[in-house]
Amino acid sequence: MSRPTRRQVLHGSAAALAGAVLAAPVAFPGTAAARPVDGHRDSAGAGRTAGHEMPDPFDEIYEGRHIEGWPADDEGSHDGGRRGPGGGGEHRAGPAGPHEGMDFVVRIDNDDLHVMRNADGTWVSLVNHYETFGTPRALARAAVRELKGADLVPVVTG
Amino acid sequence: MAVRKNQADLTATEKRNFVDAVLELKRSGRYDEFISTHNAFIIGDTDDGERTGHRSPSFLPWHRRFLLQFERALQSITPSVTLPYWDWTVDRSPRSSLWADDFLGGDGRSGDGRVTSGPFAFSGGKWPMNVRVDGRTFLRRSLGTGVRELPTRAEVDRVLAMSVYDAAPWNSSSDSFRNHLEGWRGPNLHNRVHVWVGGQMTTGASPNDPVFWLHHCFIDKLWADWQALHPSSGYLPTGDTPDVIDLHDTMKPWNDVTPADLLDHSAFYTYA
Numbered sequence: 001m002s003r004p005t006r007r008q009v010l011h012g013s014a015a016a017l018a019g020a021v022l023a024a025p026v027a028f029p030g031t032a033a034a035r036p037v038d039g040h041r042d043s044a045g046a047g048r049t050a051g052h053e054m055p056d057p058f059d060e061i062y063e064g065r066h067i068e069g070w071p072a073d074d075e076g077s078h079d080g081g082r083r084g085p086g087g088g089g090e091h092r093a094g095p096a097g098p099h100e101g102m103d104f105v106v107r108i109d110n111d112d113l114h115v116m117r118n119a120d121g122t123w124v125s126l127v128n129h130y131e132t133f134g135t136p137r138a139l140a141r142a143a144v145r146e147l148k149g150a151d152l153v154p155v156v157t158g
Numbered sequence: 159m160a161v162r163k164n165q166a167d168l169t170a171t172e173k174r175n176f177v178d179a180v181l182e183l184k185r186s187g188r189y190d191e192f193i194s195t196h197n198a199f200i201i202g203d204t205d206d207g208e209r210t211g212h213r214s215p216s217f218l219p220w221h222r223r224f225l226l227q228f229e230r231a232l233q234s235i236t237p238s239v240t241l242p243y244w245d246w247t248v249d250r251s252p253r254s255s256l257w258a259d260d261f262l263g264g265d266g267r268s269g270d271g272r273v274t275s276g277p278f279a280f281s282g283g284k285w286p287m288n289v290r291v292d293g294r295t296f297l298r299r300s301l302g303t304g305v306r307e308l309p310t311r312a313e314v315d316r317v318l319a320m321s322v323y324d325a326a327p328w329n330s331s332s333d334s335f336r337n338h339l340e341g342w343r344g345p346n347l348h349n350r351v352h353v354w355v356g357g358q359m360t361t362g363a364s365p366n367d368p369v370f371w372l373h374h375c376f377i378d379k380l381w382a383d384w385q386a387l388h389p390s391s392g393y394l395p396t397g398d399t400p401d402v403i404d405l406h407d408t409m410k411p412w413n414d415v416t417p418a419d420l421l422d423h424s425a426f427y428t429y430a
Contacts, residue, residue, distance in 0.1 A: 114201055114362075116204060116205075117205075118205055118213075118330050118331070118342070119205040119206070119327065119329050119330050119331035120330070120331050126197075126200070126201065126291050126361060126362045127291060127292070127360065127361055128353075128360050128361075129200055129352075129360065129361060129362050129364075130341070130348075130349040130350075130352035130353050130359075130360055130364075131304070131305075131349065131353050131360070132342075146360065147292055148270060148271070150292040150293045150294045151292060151293045152291065152292050152293075153290060153291065153292055153293050155194070155197055155289060155290070155291060155362075155363070
């Protein structure tokens with residue numbers, strides 16, 4: 001695939017978002033550049049959301065779209081190679097990988113959907129950011145309904 | 159002194175001047191910078207990490223500064239323009255004049271949700287989705303489908319009655335005025351309006367829909383209303399709080415403005 005996948009863009013978000021500067025130089029929160037070492041998370045990546053069970057991986061066809069998800073901490077593990085055309089190797093690009101700051105990876109037809117876990121254990125995505133979902137699977141299905149067949153794209157500017 | 163008015167009270171000329179200035183910002187590329195900035199903070203603001211624009215005490219001052227910057231950009235085109243606010247407790251129907259063809263245009267059509275009327279319709283060619291999270295290049299709305307009802311005045315009043323600005327753990331789980339206004343807890347005010355509008359308003363790139371500014375202008379007014387109701391309640395936290403913006407901390411992306419600098423909106427504008 002020649003076009004960048006969503007995960008590549010998330011990985012490059014600090015650079016990509018440099019075009020977003022409105023005033024002074026910016027270090028964006030939550031990006032690799034702004035937070036090379038995440039001292040706020042425990043080894044389970046849960047931080048203050050610890051105590052909530054990490055949801056199980058899923059992989060299904062929903063309304064004709066391939067949705068899958070897995071805990072981000074599984075990245076580069078034994079079964080990483082099953083994921084996507086690029087294999088598992090590129091999931092870890094260093095101490096702050098492409099999904100740095102993410103607890104769970106969700107993909108729709110092999111494109112990454114940025115997701116975030118809330119303090120109460122619920123989830124939001126970039127597509128449905130102002131409503132919460134009980135599980136990443138429910139979030140992914142909602143995104144499929146919202147997309148109505150459209151592809152996720154890396155956030156494009158210009 | 160700039161006066162921000164209820165959108166329902168704007169004259170035809172005021173509506174036209176606002177829309178024309180927004181379209182000019184879009185044409186020049188400056189509008190899309192605001193979308194990119196918002197989306198970057200949506201992605202970066204996390205409950206257990208650094209957070210500035212959302213799910214944190216500085217949700218209100220951050221957006222106040224963000225709106226001021228947008229308003230100044232509009233005024234660089236037409237000096238008389240100010241941001242209107244949308245009181246969604248009153249104008250709560252898809253038939254409101256807010257959604258008329260001479261202002262923000264109407265609901266999306268069935269099927270793909272495309273807005274087909276007004277100045278921001280795709281067919282007009284002046285409102286491309288350059289900063290987007292999916293492949294669709296047209297403005298979308300789905301008024302009242304993601305959630306049926308907008309918040310009511312009684313729900314707003316319930317939140318305005320809360321006397322503590324914010325509270326530990328200073329995120330989306332806080333039991334506080336700020337978090338109930340943002341909508342992660344309680345009757346769900348701010349967040350619900352994004353969902354009610356639908357389309358791009360549900361995404362991190364929500365400023366793609368110009369109603370974003372009118373919605374947040376009302377949120378900003380509600381903060382001012384809350385301050386008037388609780389003169390002895392101040393911004394919290396005031397110091398040494400990890401990951402969040404204390405009263406005198408500067409906020410990204412500007413790095414030269416603190417919540418304390420923004421507490422008194424009347425230094426910048428008033429609400430009619």
